[in-house]
Amino acid sequence: xxxxxxxxxxxxxxxxxxxxxxxxxxxxxxxxxxxxxxxxxxxxxxxxxxxxxxxxxxxxxxxxxxxxxxxxxxxxxxxxxxxxxxxxxxxxxxxxxxxxxxxxxxxxxxx
Amino acid sequence: xxxxxxxxxxxxxxxxxxxxxxxxxxxxxxxxxxxxxxxxxxxxxxxxxxxxxxxxxxxxxxxxxxxxxxxxxxxxxxxxxxxxxxxxxxxxxxxxxxxxxxxxxxxxxxxxx
Numbered sequence: 246x247x248x249x250x251x252x253x254x255x256x257x258x259x260x261x262x263x264x265x266x267x268x269x270x271x272x273x274x275x276x277x278x279x280x281x282x283x284x285x286x287x288x289x290x291x292x293x294x295x296x297x298x299x300x301x302x303x304x305x306x307x308x309x310x311x312x313x314x315x316x317x318x319x320x321x322x323x324x325x326x327x328x329x330x331x332x333x334x335x336x337x338x339x340x341x342x343x344x345x346x347x348x349x350x351x352x353x354x355x356x
Numbered sequence: 357x358x359x360x361x362x363x364x365x366x367x368x369x370x371x372x373x374x375x376x377x378x379x380x381x382x383x384x385x386x387x388x389x390x391x392x393x394x395x396x397x398x399x400x401x402x403x404x405x406x407x408x409x410x411x412x413x414x415x416x417x418x419x420x421x422x423x424x425x426x427x428x429x430x431x432x433x434x435x436x437x438x439x440x441x442x443x444x445x446x447x448x449x450x451x452x453x454x455x456x457x458x459x460x461x462x463x464x465x466x467x468x469x
Contacts, residue, residue, distance in 0.1 A: 251398075279457060287445050288360075288460035289399065334398050335397065343412055344448075344458065346398030 248272060257353050264322040267348045268335035270336025271316065275337040278350050279344075280309065280320045283332045292333070293320070308343045358383070360449050360461035368467045369437050377432040377464045381449030387411075388430040389458065390422060391446040399446055405430050406452055434466075442468045 251268045258264045270278075274296060281289035295302045295309040295318065302309045308321040324328055335347040369375050379401045380386050387406045391399035403412035405424035424430045428449075434441055444465050448458040 273420045281460075286462075286465075288362075291457050291459065294457060336398075343401040343404060343414060344399070345390075346397050347399070349396070 247348075248345035249335060249347045251350060253350060254348070255312050255351045258325045258352065260325065260327060260356050261352075262325050264325045264329070264352055264354070265321075266320045266333055266335070266352075267317065268319065268337075268347050269315075269317045270337050270345075272316070272337070272339070273316070274339050277338045278309070278311065278318050279336050279338075279345075280307075281334045281336060283334065283349075289334060293331065304352075318332055322352075323351075327356050328352045330354050360385075360447055360459050362445075362447050362461035362464050364464060365462065366465045366467075371437055371439060372466055373437050374433065374435045375437060375466060377434075377445050377447075379430045379432070379447030379449075379461060381428050381430070381447075382459050385449035385451050385459070386392070386428050387450045387452050388424055388428065389448045389450070390430070390432045391442040391448065391460075392416070393446055395443070402432070419429060423434070437468045439468050441467060 273352045279294035280292045283289045284293045306323045311318045332349045336344040338344045386440045389404040390402040393399040403413040408424045419435045421433045444463040447461045448465045450458040
């Protein structure tokens with residue numbers, strides 16, 4: 246049973262465009278929703294995270310939108326750059342214990 | 357701050373052998389979690405250590421065991437290696453106090469042949 250479902254599996258965006266990655270979760274006890282960025286051969290790096298008491302969080306070009314009633318959250322990357330090309334994972338956890346990760350989205354930003 | 361460091365970075369083992377992976381948490385962190393990331397997939401939780409004890413465990417067989425030392429560093433041991441154990445093994449550290457995020461190391465790439 247997959248606790249966090251992520252889509253799309255891959256995404257191609259032109260430089261300057263908006264990249265949107267979506268995730269859905271089942272367990273309403275989750276209280277922390279981070280997004281991680283991973284480059285080949287590296288560990289995941291925390292990009293941005295949100296708690297369920299807010300509907301949106303923005304940090305620079307990265308925005309999380311959170312819909313508690315729909316049990317969905319998404320990552321928006323504005324003005325996407327070739328350096329953003331990486332694999333992105335959404336995750337969810339309860340009380341900062343184990344993280345449940347999505348299956349990942351491979352983003353390719355074309356120059 | 358060195359962040360989370362893992363060793364070795366790469367490892368090749370033969371089926372049936374045993375392997376030990378090591379992790380030093382970020383300075384100030386006291387909780388260490390281990391994840392297995394198969395190629396093209398998201399990380400899967402193995403277990404978490406706090407105060408030198410296993411606090412939580414994912415759906416992994418007993419062949420996977422761990423340890424946390426008084427300095428908060430940790431080891432992951434895998435016995436009787438299978439080809440399917442080939443993966444990137446990630447260590448994440450966090451602080452047990454006020455809400456904080458988890459930081460991942462660069463991982464150990466284990467190949468079982």
